[in-house]
Amino acid sequence: MALSIGRHCARSRSLLRRLYSSSPDAAPDLPALQMPAFDHVPRPYAGPSAEEVLEKRRKFMNPAMFLYYKKPLNIVEGKMQYLYDESGKRYLDAFAGIVTVSVGHCHPE
Numbered sequence: 300m301a302l303s304i305g306r307h308c309a310r311s312r313s314l315l316r317r318l319y320s321s322s323p324d325a326a327p328d329l330p331a332l333q334m335p336a337f338d339h340v341p342r343p344y345a346g347p348s349a350e351e352v353l354e355k356r357r358k359f360m361n362p363a364m365f366l367y368y369k370k371p372l373n374i375v376e377g378k379m380q381y382l383y384d385e386s387g388k389r390y391l392d393a394f395a396g397i398v399t400v401s402v403g404h405c406h407p408e
Contacts, residue, residue, distance in 0.1 A: 341376045341383040349373035349385060377404030 347355075352373055356364075372390070376383040382390045382404070392404070 337379065337381070339378045339381070341378070341387050341389075344375045344385045344387075346375065346385075379404060 349371065353371065373385045374382045374390075375385050377392065380392055382392050384390070
């Protein structure tokens, strides 16, 4: 009984290896992916700078509320899947919330 189960498992492993082979010959030729057009220009930022925000944070917040980085980003705007800092630099939002993942920031619809 145990011998027949072992043979069956060995055959199953062999079959799985053939089915899920990673040989380059098995990969179909797919066209290169293109990024969708995105021409949003962020509005000029007139609020406090990142340094001012960090200084106020140090002054008024409990030290138990600490940051894991020395120079945090000052995110001032979001559009679709992108975030912008105070200088207008664009970042891909890889840590979006549950709605942002499916819809984006400020979705037009």
